[in-house]
Amino acid sequence: MNTMTDDLKKTEPKTPPVTVGQETYEKHDQSKSDVRACITVDHYDFFYGKTQAIYDAHFVMPEKQVTAIIGPSGCGKSTLIRNINRMNELVDGVSHTGDIRIYSQSIYDPQLEVTELRKRIGMVFQKSNPFPKSIYENVIYSLRVSGQNRKSILDEVCEMSLKASALWDEVKDRLHQSAMSLSGGQMQRLCIARAIANRPEILLMDEPCSALDPIATAKIEELIYELKKDFTIVIVTHNMQQAARVSDMTAFFYMGNLVEFGETKKMFMSPEKKQTEEYITGRFG
């Protein structure tokens, strides 16, 4: 269920008013005038039943950059990322006001099928979840589901996706072995390969490294750095140091409110808000 009014659907995309995050974003935008907005969160409220999880969030995530969403548990960061591909609609009793747009198209546009939306937005989860199939079948699963059966195309997509996820060299000689034989870090990179096989525009990552050791984490982080050349990436992480290492932009949420949004360098070196400073220096949260 959603409570977005028809009026809101018909209106032109709103320009988010100047507030915390927007102010910083504009500075960023001026310095990189060629940066294009990819995901616009526009006065977005979200509710689980009567409980509001996100309050009037508005900020713009730039194209082909990494945006990190940080904040303490329960701040709404996972809720937000799961709304970008409308996954939270699988939960009973949710509702929202405001909008989220991919480029200029609302994700709630009635003309847009959810399945089409999710083809444009790949997602990687905290715990890697390979299917109990071969490495090869995992990667090309979404193509098979959408009816692609030409072996030459499937082979090509499999190789490209595994190369892009920095896994090819490790698995190229055992593509038809079970994905369950891979290590935790390899499984997560396999899930990234699977997520990008359909060439989405956006890659959502919800705590992608929290179950991995430091070496596997470092590999995923380097992979994120490479992937942003081709994809817009949104990452939710509890690990602030990771947000600092991998992201270009950072959004700090607290109790459902966007406290600050801006360039990661600025957020971690001289944030505008005292609350952000206290959180990233470990004084609360």
Add this chain to the structure above:
Amino acid sequence: MERHFHQELEQLRNKLLQMSFRVEEALNHACEALFERNDQLAREVIEGDKQVDRFEIEIDDKGHSLFALGQPMAADLRKVMMILKMNTDLERIGDHAVNIAEKGLYVMGEPKIKDRTSMSEMVGKVQKMFRDALDSFLKEDAVLARQVLLCDDEVDQLNVDNFLRLRKIMEEDERTITIGMNLMMVSHNLERIADLSSNIAEEVIYLKQGKEIRHGIETT
């Protein structure tokens, strides 16, 4: 596994090397301007210091970013720390080169002092110390860095010799007071450049061996 952090660290190191070449050139030109009475060259050194200042700010900014965003550890941590310290040292050496160039302008019309043996020797030694300190950083050569440190006492002695000799010259001929006083200050500038070159050498030793050797205290 290559980390993009290391690429950024390498870029920062290269930026510091560019700055060091610029400062070395400024020092050499300042000394040449002083002894060859070349006012144009002296002015170029003074003007060129703005570029060194810009390098300092850029390197500071990038180094701070690497600390905040890259969380360097062990050798990487020492390298970023060293680069930031060396950045400050180089900027100061650039300032001393400007001081020498300014003295060159002050004494442009003054009579020359005939005996400048110890001053020339000091210039040669300080230039070599600085060059070797930079080479030790470039090659991460702790042995060369220790050789730089050995020269510092010689430069200190030459500074004292200069002071005594210039005082004697000024006592004998009051027309040499202006140039004598300025050369004393140049001698002091050179002595400070030698100290800063020693700082760089100490930092190279810390970088390579993790040993703290400042102030005569050697730790493992």
